[in-house]
Amino acid sequence: MNSGDTAWMLMSSALVLFMTPGLAFFYGGMVRAKNTLGMLMKNYVAMGLVTVTWIVVGYTLAFGTDLGGGMLGGLDYLGLKGVAIDIAKGEQAGAIHGATVPDAVIMVFQMMFAIITPALISGAIAERMKFSAWAVFIAIWSIVVYAPVAHWVWSAHGFIFEHIKAVDFAGGTVVHINAGAAALAAVLIIGPRLGFRQSPIRPHSLPLTLLGAGMLWFGWFGFNGGSSFGANALAVNAFIVTQIAAGVAGTAWLLMEQFQHGKPTTLGFASGAVAGLVAITPAAGFVGYLAAVAIGVAAGVVCYLALQIKFALNFDDALDVVAVHLVGGILGSLLTGVFSESRINPSVLDGLFFGGGSTQLIRQTIAVVVAFGFSFIISFVLLKLVDAVIGLRITEAEERRGLDISLHEEQSYALTE
Amino acid sequence: MNSGDTAWMLMSSALVLFMTPGLAFFYGGMVRAKNTLGMLMKNYVAMGLVTVTWIVVGYTLAFGTDLGGGMLGGLDYLGLKGVAIDIAKGEQAGAIHGATVPDAVIMVFQMMFAIITPALISGAIAERMKFSAWAVFIAIWSIVVYAPVAHWVWSAHGFIFEHIKAVDFAGGTVVHINAGAAALAAVLIIGPRLGFRQSPIRPHSLPLTLLGAGMLWFGWFGFNGGSSFGANALAVNAFIVTQIAAGVAGTAWLLMEQFQHGKPTTLGFASGAVAGLVAITPAAGFVGYLAAVAIGVAAGVVCYLALQIKFALNFDDALDVVAVHLVGGILGSLLTGVFSESRINPSVLDGLFFGGGSTQLIRQTIAVVVAFGFSFIISFVLLKLVDAVIGLRITEAEERRGLDISLHEEQSYALTE
Amino acid sequence: MNSGDTAWMLMSSALVLFMTPGLAFFYGGMVRAKNTLGMLMKNYVAMGLVTVTWIVVGYTLAFGTDLGGGMLGGLDYLGLKGVAIDIAKGEQAGAIHGATVPDAVIMVFQMMFAIITPALISGAIAERMKFSAWAVFIAIWSIVVYAPVAHWVWSAHGFIFEHIKAVDFAGGTVVHINAGAAALAAVLIIGPRLGFRQSPIRPHSLPLTLLGAGMLWFGWFGFNGGSSFGANALAVNAFIVTQIAAGVAGTAWLLMEQFQHGKPTTLGFASGAVAGLVAITPAAGFVGYLAAVAIGVAAGVVCYLALQIKFALNFDDALDVVAVHLVGGILGSLLTGVFSESRINPSVLDGLFFGGGSTQLIRQTIAVVVAFGFSFIISFVLLKLVDAVIGLRITEAEERRGLDISLHEEQSYALTE
Amino acid sequence: MKLVIAYINPYKLDEVRDALKEAGVSGLTAANVEGFGRQAGHVETYRGSEYEVDMVPKVRIEVLTDDTLLPIIISTIERTARTGAIGDGKIAVLPVEDVIRIRTGERGREAV
Amino acid sequence: MKLVIAYINPYKLDEVRDALKEAGVSGLTAANVEGFGRQAGHVETYRGSEYEVDMVPKVRIEVLTDDTLLPIIISTIERTARTGAIGDGKIAVLPVEDVIRIRTGERGREAV
Amino acid sequence: MKLVIAYINPYKLDEVRDALKEAGVSGLTAANVEGFGRQAGHVETYRGSEYEVDMVPKVRIEVLTDDTLLPIIISTIERTARTGAIGDGKIAVLPVEDVIRIRTGERGREAV
Ligand SMILES: Nc1ncnc2c1ncn2[C@@H]1O[C@H](COP(=O)(O)OP(=O)(O)O)[C@@H](O)[C@H]1O
C-alpha cells in the first residue's frame, strides 16, 4: 500500500462526493424558485439512498467476482463482506486492477460515482416528478442499471472491458451515456412541464448554477484524476486534459453563442465547461493535451447544437441532460477511439488519428451502442413500472404551486423577514 | 516523515477549515434574512480569534507536556515555541502519538478543530446575541474549556485517554458534546428569541443551508479521515464509515418525517446527514461498515426525536445544537463502546456487541459524563461572567431590526438594484 | 517521482483552480444585483481563455529555457510540446527547480495561477466594462504581462530570481502586485461608474461574498502550500503561516472598524482575511509563525487604511483591488525581506529583523518596483490599445440597465416564480 | 378617468397583459403581493415544527384608463384571469382625478 | 365601497390579519414596501464608506370593503398595529366605484 | 386629501424623495414594481432559447397629501423624475376620504 496513492484516492473520493452538491446547485439554479428545493433534494437524496444500495448489493454486483460471461459480479462482497480493513491481517490491496491502494478506498471512490450518476438524470425530469417515485426509481436503478454497466466496463472480467475491449477511463459510458439514456427514457414517459414552449421558464438563480459549475469543475479533478487509482503519471495526464477540455469547451460554447445570438452567456460558459468535462471523461487517461483541445472544441460545438434536439423532437428535457450528458458522453467515447495514444496508456490501441486504424473506434462504438441500448430499455421499463405503481408525476395543482411546497412543505427563500 | 501521510494531513487540515464556512452557511440559511450576516459572522470570526488563541496558548495547554494528572498541558509550546519547522535540524515528527508527519501539521490540523468547535455553539444563540460578547466568549472558551478537554481526551497523558481509557476518534466528546453542553448553558442563560413559539420563524434560504451541509459533509472526510494522522488503512476506514453514517442518517431522518408528517424535507435530509456525521465522529476509527449503518440509523432517529426536547423544556435552542450535536455526540460516544472492534483498531477493546463486554461502554459513559459536566459548568459560569460585564443580549429594538443592521451596519441582500 | 508529493501537487492545483470561482463570488456579491453575472463571467471566462493561452504560449514563455538575460522563456514548450507524460520513457520530473513531481503537474499548477491573476483585475473595473474588451485584454495580458513576470521571478534563470535575488514564494509580485498594477491602470483609463460618490452603491449579497472568501481561504492552502512543490516541511510551514496571517489580518481589520466606526462588519472580516492571505503569499516559505502574526496585523491595518486612497485620489477602484492586492502584495513582498529566516528556508538570507541586515529587503524592494512598473506600463498601453480598437466601456444606458441584461441577456435572479 | 386594480394568479400575468394590450391598453404596472382570502394557504414544516401560511402569492395589476376603455378592460381581465377555482381574485375600480405623463407633462386622457 | 390602505410594521402583519379576519374581513392583499417618514432609518457601512438608508421596511395592506365594515376595520388596524412608537404607520380610505369577483363575475358588495 | 401615485425609474428614487422632502412632504411609501408601456423591454437568452421580457423594473411611489401641497408635489416629481426618454413614467391623483395616523389616532390633515 502506497500512502501517496492512498492520499490521492481519499481526496479524489471526497472530491467526487462534493460533485453531487455541485450538481444539485448547477441544476437548482436553473429551475424556477418554487422548485428549487425539489431539485436540490432529488440530488442530495442520492447521497443517502445510493450509499445504502451500493454497500448492500451495488458494489458486489459491479466489482464482485464475475459470475461468468462478464455480465455481472457475484455476491462475494454482499453487504461489503470482505471489503473491510483488517489491520491485523494487513490491508488488502490490488484486488481491483492491481492498484496500490486498499481495495476499500476504491470501493468508496466507486460509490461516489454510483451516487452522482442517477443524480444526473434529475435534470431531465425537473419541476414535475414526485419525490417518492424518484427515490424508488434511483434506488432500483442504481442496482439494476448502474451496477451491471459498471461491471461490464470497469471490472477486470466485464465483457465490454475484456471482450469488446472498449475503454472508458472515468465514465463516458458508465456514467454519462448511462444517465443520459435513462434521462431520455424519463422525458419520453413523464411528458413536458406545464407551459413548456408557451411561457418563459427562466432560471431562478444563475449564481447558484455558476457555483455548482465551479464545484463540479473542482470535483471533476477527482473524478478523472482519481480514475488512475493513484497519484501517478496517468493521474497527472488525466488532470491536465480535464482542465484543458473544460476551458476549451466553455470558450467554444461562448463563441457559438456569439455567432448565433451575438451575446455570450454565463449559463453558456458553464454549460460548455460541463460538456467539455463530460466529453473528456472517457478519454482522460488515454489522450494527450492537444487531443483534449480537439475534444473540448467538439464538445462545446456539438453539445451546443444538440440543444436543438429537444425542440425538434418536442420533448421537454428540462435541463438538457440529453444534449450535455448523452451527446457529450457519446462524443467523448467515440473521440477516445480517435485520439487515444498507446504512448500515454499502453492499455489502449493508438486511435484513428494516430495511425492505429479504426479498431479502437469500432470498439468504442459498440460499447456506446450497448450501454445506450441497455440503459434506455431497462430504464424505460423500470420507469413504466414505477409509474404504474406509484405514479411519476405530481398533479397540475402541485406543479403550479411548485415542488418545494407541494412535495416538501418548505419554501426556498423568505427574504423579507 | 512520510510525504503521502503529510499530503493527506495537509489536505485534511484544509478540509476541516472549510467546514467552518460550511457551518456558517448551514446555520446562516436557517435564520431570518435580517440575521444572516450576524449568523455568518459568529462563525467566520472563530477563524480569526481561535487561530490567535490557539497559537498563543491553546495548543500548548492541549498538547504540551502534561503538567501531571493528565489535567492540562504545560507551556512548552507557548506561542508555538518549538513547533516550528527547522529544515536544518530535520523536521520534527512523531511527538504526537508517534505520527509519521511533522508535528506542526498536527498542530494546524488540531487548530481547525479548535476553530469549529466554538462556532458550533453559535446555532443555539442565533438571532439575539451581541457580537462583542460572542467574540470574548469564544476566545476565552477556546482556552478554558476546549483546550483542557482536548488534553484529557487526545493527549498521550490526558486522564480520559490514559486513565479512563475512553476513546474518541475525531471529537465526539471534545467537539460535539463539548460544544453541545456549552450551547445548552447558553440557551438557558440568554433566553428565547422574541416571538419564540408565537409567530413562525422560518429559514430564509434553505439553499444556503443545503450548500453548507454539502460543504460540511465534504469537509468531514478530513475531520474524521485525518484523525488517523496519515493516509493509512485507518483513514480509509474512517472515511468509509463517515460516508455510510451520513447517508444512512439522512435517509433515516427522512423516513421519520415521512411517518410523522407525511412529507420528507430537504432540511430534514441535511439535518439527518449532519447528525450522522456527528455520531460517527467518535467512532470512525474503531467501528466497521455495518456498525456505521447502525450508528447512522440511530443518529437519524434519536436526533430527530430529540428535537422535541426544546419544546418540552421550553427553551429556545434556535438551530438545535443540543438535539444534533449534544445528543448526537453522546449517542456516538456510547455506541463506540457498543460497536468498537479491536480487529479494526487494536488500541480499543471489542465493544459490547462484539463480545467485549461492557468495559469499553462504561469507559465511554464516564467520558461523556465528565466532558458534559465540565463543559456545561464552566461554560455556564463563563457566560454569566460575560453577561455581567458586557451583556449577552441585544436590545429588543435591535433584535427586531435584525443583527445585520444592528450589529454590523450591513444588509445581507439588496436584490432590487 | 514521489507519489505523496504528486498527490499534494494535484490537490493543490485543484485548490487553486477552485479559487477562481471563489474570487468570482467574493467579487460577485459586492456588485449590484444587475451586474452579478457580468462580474461572475469576467472571472469564469479566465478559466477558459487563459487555459488556452497558457498551453499555447504562456507556459513556454514563462518556464521555457531562458532566451538570455533572464527576460523570457524560449519556445521549447510551445503548445506544451515536450511536457506530455510519456509512460514508456518514464515520467519527466525535476526540470523545474528539481522538484520530485512530474514537470507536467507543475505546468498545470502554474496554469491555475495564470488564470486567477488576470481575474483579480476584474474587481477594479466592475460594473462598467465590456465583456469583449475584457476577454481580449486578459488573453493578451496573460501572455505579454503575466508570462514575462512569472519568468523573471520563478524561472531558474529569471533575472529577478537569479540576479536581483529577490524571493517570492507564491506570488506577491507575480500575482498580486502584477494584477494590482494592472488594476490601477485600468481604473485610470476606464473612469468611474455612473453615480460614484453620489449615490450609494451597495453589495447586493454579502453571503455570496462571504462564501467566496471561504472558498478563497480554502484554496489558498493549495496556492501557498503547493508552492513548495511537494508535501514537505516547507509546505507545512507555508500552510500554517497562511492560516495565521489570514486569521490575524481578519481580526485586525475588525478592530480597525471597531475603532473607527464602532461596528465590525462581515465584509471587513472577509476583506481583512483576504488582505492577510495576499500579504503572506510572497513570504509563506520564508517566514515563521510569529512573523506571520506580524504580517497579518500589518496587512489588516495597512490595507484597511489604503481604502482611503481611492477617495483621496478620486478614482473608482470598485472592489478595492489596489488597496487589497497591490498594497497587500507590496507589503508582503517587503516584509519578506524583514522577516525571512534562512533557518526555515536556506535559499533566502535572514531578513532585517533576524540580523541579516537590509540586503534581502533591498532586493525585495527592487523586485517590487520592477514588477509594478512593468505591469503598470504594459497594462496601460494594452488597455489603451483595446480601448481604441474595441472600446472598454459600455454605454450609459447599458450601465444603467446592468451588465447582466446588457452584455449577457440574462438575469441573475428571478425569485418570484 | 379610473384606476383599475386587479389581484390575479401570478401565472396568469402574461396572458392578462397580452389580452389587455390587444384590447388597446397602452400600459400597466404589476407587483408581487400576497393575498389572503377564501383560498387555502399551505403548511410548511421545518424540523418538525409546522407553520400555517395563510397568504398566497398573487400579482396585483394597476391600469390607469379613461372611462371609455373601462368596460373592455374589466371584461378582458375577467375572461383571461378566470379559471373558475377559488383564488381567481378581484377587480376594483377607483376614481382618478388626474393623470400626468412625466416625460411630456401631458395631462388627463392624453397621459394614459 | 371603500379601499382601506394601511402601512404597518412588518412584524405586525400576522396580528393585524388575524384581527381583521376575526372582525369579519374576508380578504386582503399585502405587499412589502419601503416607507419614508418621521421614523429614522439606519446607517450601513461597507469598507469604511457610510450610507444613510432613509427608507424603512413596511408592509402595505389593502382591504376592499363595503361601507358598513369600514369603522371596525379602521379601529381594528389602529388597535393591533399600534405600538406607540414612531413608525406605526398610517391608514387611508379611498372611494371605490366597483368591485368584481373574477371567479364568479359578482359585482359590488357581493364581490368583496 | 389626495393620494399621489407615481411610477418612476428606480434610479430616480433617491432624487425624487429628497426633492419631495425639501418641498415639505413628510412621508411617502415606495415599492418595486414592473411596468409595461411604450418603453421597450429586453431579450433574455438561456441555452439558445430567447425570451422577450416586456416588463421593465420601476418604482411606485405613493404620497398621501392634503390638497394644498398637491401642485408642488406633482411639479416636483415631474421635474426630478424626468429624463426625457420613454419610460419616465406617470403620476396619478386619487381622491382620499380619510387618513389616520396609527400611532396617535389623529385624522385628516394632521395625520399626513
Ligand atoms: N376584501 C379584499 N380586499 C383586498 N384584497 C382581497 C380581498 N378579498 C380578496 N382579495 C384578494 O383576492 C385574492 C383572491 O381572493 P379569494 O377569496 O381567495 O378568492 P376568490 O376571489 O376567488 O373568492 C386574495 O388572495 C386577495 O389577494
Ligand SMILES: Nc1ncnc2c1ncn2[C@@H]1O[C@H](COP(=O)(O)OP(=O)(O)O)[C@@H](O)[C@H]1O
Ligand atoms: N404622506 C405619506 N404618504 C404615504 N405614506 C406615508 C406618508 N407618511 C408616512 N407614510 C408611511 O407611513 C410610515 C410611518 O410613518 P412615520 O412618519 O415614520 O411614522 P408615524 O406615522 O408613526 O408618524 C412610513 O414609513 C411610510 O411608509
Ligand SMILES: Nc1ncnc2c1ncn2[C@@H]1O[C@H](COP(=O)(O)OP(=O)(O)O)[C@@H](O)[C@H]1O
Ligand atoms: N395605463 C397605465 N396604467 C398604469 N401604469 C402605466 C400605464 N401606462 C404606463 N404605466 C407605467 O408607466 C411606466 C412608463 O410608461 P411608458 O409608456 O413606458 O413610458 P412614458 O410614460 O414615458 O410614455 C410603465 O412602465 C408603467 O409602469
